[in-house]
Amino acid sequence: MTTFEVKDMTCGHCIKAITQAVLTVDPTAKVQIDLSSHRVQIESASAETELSHAIVKAGYSPIAKTAEQGSSAPLKTTSRRCCCH
Numbered sequence: 001m002t003t004f005e006v007k008d009m010t011c012g013h014c015i016k017a018i019t020q021a022v023l024t025v026d027p028t029a030k031v032q033i034d035l036s037s038h039r040v041q042i043e044s045a046s047a048e049t050e051l052s053h054a055i056v057k058a059g060y061s062p063i064a065k066t067a068e069q070g071s072s073a074p075l076k077t078t079s080r081r082c083c084c085h
């Protein structure tokens with residue numbers, strides 16, 4: 001289970017975009033998103049870096065939440081903003 005915090009995920013469109021991005025990397029992945037806490041939980045055989053790259057490509061800033069090291073710095077996003085902005 002990989003958990004990301006995605007602060008710039010703000011609406012249903014964001015959820016759809018992120019889910020699509022993850023499924024592009026791994027079509028068998030299970031994606032659970034909690035909009036109020038900005039959490040994206042992914043059950044996938046793919047590496048965390050692959051999943052986070054896919055989310056970044058979709059235009060968001062995922063922060064990996066790993067048990068060992070807490071949170072890492074957000075990855076640099078492209079200039080594209082969330083669909084709501």
Ligand SMILES: [Cu+2]
Pocket residue numbers: 009010011012013014015082083084
């Ligand atoms: Cu949105």
